[in-house]
Amino acid sequence: MTTATLPPDLDAELSALLGAEGWRTDAATRQAHGSDDSRRHAMPAGVALPRDRDQVAAIVRACRRHRVPLVARGAGTGTAAAAVPFGGGIVVSFARMNRILQLRPDDRCAVVEPGVVNGDLQQALQPLGLFWPPDPSSFETCTIGGNLACNAGGPRAVKYGATRDNVLGLVAVTGRGELVRCGGPWTKDATGYDLTHLIVGSEGTLALIVEATLRLQPRPRAVAGLRALYRDAASATAAIARLMRQPQVPAMLEFLDRSALGLLRGQGVALPEAGAMLLVEADGDDDGLPGVLQALADAASGEGLLDLDVAPDGAARERLWAARRALSPALRGIAPGKLNEDVVVPVSRIAELVEGVEALAARHALPIVAFGHAGNGNLHVNVMFHPDDAGEAARARAALDELFALVLALEGTLSGEHGIGVAKRDWMARAFDAPTLAAMRAVKAALDPDGILNPGKVLPPGHPDPL
Structure with a gap:
């Protein structure tokens, strides 16, 4: 059900x-809460800004009585349109x-509300050495709640894991x-089902998180990096496998393909000139890091290495990573339209993915x-096009479908x-096969029996929407 207007008694x-x-319910606030970084937009009928968990629970109960959909929202930095209220209803900010x-x-954890900004938490933890x-690249503006909703990652995930690996408990x-x-504030637990993870x-389809207990790590005393350039993606992939076998x-371990290097x-x-580049970072203590x-x-x-630069100090390391950070702004110079997908394949098949992406670019002239x-094995594949060119837009959509088919054929997954x-x-x-999707729908029905939480997201249509 689409709810463009609210029942008067719910409004009251x-x-x-x-x-x-x-x-x-003013137009300006509703407009501001109708989109995210996917560039899609839909107008909610109202925006709720609760101050505590009791208000959140009361909002959900009220909307359930009136069968009005709810969409949870953090800072709106997501790219998959998970926070866009396509069914109208209420956005809960x-x-x-x-x-x-x-x-x-002492317990190496922090307890936070979902609206805490990732970067603000990092600043608060710095004096504690944690x-x-x-x-994620949006850490200065994205919220912990948004990170939890989509299991956000970032460059450090290779060593420390993504969000799911760094959450101890939820309310x-x-x-x-x-x-x-x-x-809760412990790191070992064999009690009951793991509802936290x-x-x-x-993505806000099962419950609205109102508190999280986060697992913290000690801040490393020393950090250093290196940059390696390779003849081709296959040589870089072989090096990735060797790097990941180290004790x-x-x-951090970042990959840039030939097109990315040309763009820079x-x-x-x-x-x-090179076919691929790896940016590698190590952390530890002053004695062991060298x-x-x-x-x-x-x-x-190894085979295919063209050049290797070591950056043992902060200034040199900063120069290495400047190129990686320059990529996203540089993409805007190619075309105004971008389909940015965060696909994942086994590390051993990265070269096949890159080869397939190059073939897609040639086949669709994009x-x-x-x-x-x-x-x-988590690569951001950016399909660039001009949205006002109908032919390019159609080719971009076709390339995206072929990309997903390629990723699944390579034993990969749709999102990292x-x-x-x-x-x-x-x-x-x-x-996923039908029994697996049925199990997911059963979980959704158990936690959200009326389907009011972020309807139409994550799970494909398979049963009539309860709303």
């Missing part, structure tokens, strides 16, 4: 519950639930309007640039850190 109930600052509730260095590992409100508590990555896993050279970045860096340099060396988190939303929803039926 939420106004009384949340007050003028917490319940907004967690902007006012932005408190760091506890910092517990950090929270997920580091969440189900589609029934009930609070559930799972996990089930809810993380569910000390790289803290066009932007004035000094790079020799040995670790040498072992990684040895592993990066620039396609691939780079990303090589240690996880952006989530499914609606952008990849229809491919879920190709990624």
Whole structure:
């Protein structure tokens, strides 16, 4: 059901519950909460800004009685349209639930509300010598709740894991309007079902997270990096396998394909001709790091290596990573339209993926640039096109479908850190068999029996929408 307008009694109930600052139905606020970084937009009928978990639970119960859909929202930095309210209804913004509730260095955890900004948490942890590992490129603006919703990652995930690996417990409100508590400030637990890791990555379709206990890591004392250029993607992939076999896993391991390197050279970045590049970072203590860096340099060396630069200090390391950070802005110079997909394949099949992407670019006469988190096999494949050119737009959509087919054929998966939303929803039926999808739908029905939480996202149509 699409809810463009609200029942008057629901409007009055939420106004009384949340007050003028917490319940907004003016056009400007609704417009501002109708999109995310997917560039898609839909107008909600209202925007709720709760201050605490009790208000969240009351909002859900009220919407359940009226069968009005709810879409949870963080900072709107997602790219899969998971936060876009296509069915109208109410957007629940967690902007006012932005408190760091506890910092517990002895337990190496933090307890936070979902509206806390990732970068703000990192700053609060710095004096304690700790950090929270997920580091998406939007860390300065994205929220912890958004990170939890899509299981965000980033370059550090190769060593420290993505969001799901760094969450110890949750408090969440189900589609029934009930609070559930799972996990806690401990790192070992064999008690009952693991609802914490089930809810993380569910994109607000199972429950609305109102509190999270996050696992923290000690901040490394020393960091160093290296840059390796290779003849082709196959040589770089072989080096990735060698690097990942080292006892000390790289803290970051990024891959850039031939098109990405050409793009950087066009932007004035000094790079020799090469078929692929790896950026590697190691962390540790001052005494042990030089040995670790040498072992990684040895592993990066081999057939097809063209050049290897070591950056043992902060300034040199910063120069290495400047090229990686320059990529996204440089993409805007190619074409205004971008389909950015965060596909994953086994590390041993990265070369096949890159070869397939190059074939797609040639077949559809479109620039396609691939780079990303090589240690996880997680590459960002950017299909560039002009949206106002109908032919290019059609070829871009066809290339995207062929990309997903290629990824599944290579034993891969559709998303490593952006989530499914609606952008990849229809491919879920190709990624999973019918019994597996049925099990997912059963979980959804148990936690959200009326289907009011972010309807139409993640799971492909298979049964009539309860709304």
